[in-house]
Amino acid sequence: MFCPKCGQKSTRKSKYCTGCGAGLSRNTRKVRTKAARHNKSFSWFPLILVCLALIVIVVVYPGKNNKRSQPGKDHSIRSFAVLEIAEGFDCFCGECDHQLKECECGHKNGAKEVKNFIAQKLKEGHHKPHVVDMVKEKYGSGKLIFPADSVKLFKG
Structure with a gap:
């Protein structure tokens, strides 16, 4: 109580x-x-x-x-957006004659390096046409007149 x-x-x-x-x-x-x-x-x-x-x-x-982890914004080297841009180029390494889209070489200026460059530029928010121009500016046009083996034959 x-x-x-x-x-x-x-x-x-x-x-x-x-x-x-x-x-x-x-x-x-x-x-x-x-x-x-x-x-x-x-x-x-x-x-x-x-x-x-x-x-x-x-x-x-x-x-x-x-905002960075939005679905549909995956820009790995195997993402659709990266491969779509890579489709317009051949591998820049000079040691293979593959299309950049299918190539996985690790040579200097090779497919992995270029695809990583494309993925990085897409992550930074650049649009596809601008990324294509940046790839051309950094690595060249990427379309070979002759395959790599044919160039070696002409040289000699």
Whole structure:
């Protein structure tokens, strides 16, 4: 049983509070319990609000900030956009006569290097015609008049 004035705990048999001397009645215990229960639920309310706010922030904020990992924007060397640009060129390495689209050579100015260059330029946001021009500017036109083996025969 608790005192309604000071909240001091008293025994059931006590008629007066040992803390403040106020008179105690039998229903005092019920009043204190209801008040305590109300205070407990009130102390949980701000905690629940903070948790909900954190959940909303975690769910909403990264969605706005995560523009780089959009689906359909994969620009690896095997992506459709890279291969579509590579289709217009032969491999620039000078040691093979493959189309850039199908070649996987790792030579200097080879297919892997050029495809990585194309993928990087697409990631930077350049449009396909501009990337084609940049490839031509950096590596040349890429279309061979003779296959690589024929060039070796003419040289001698």
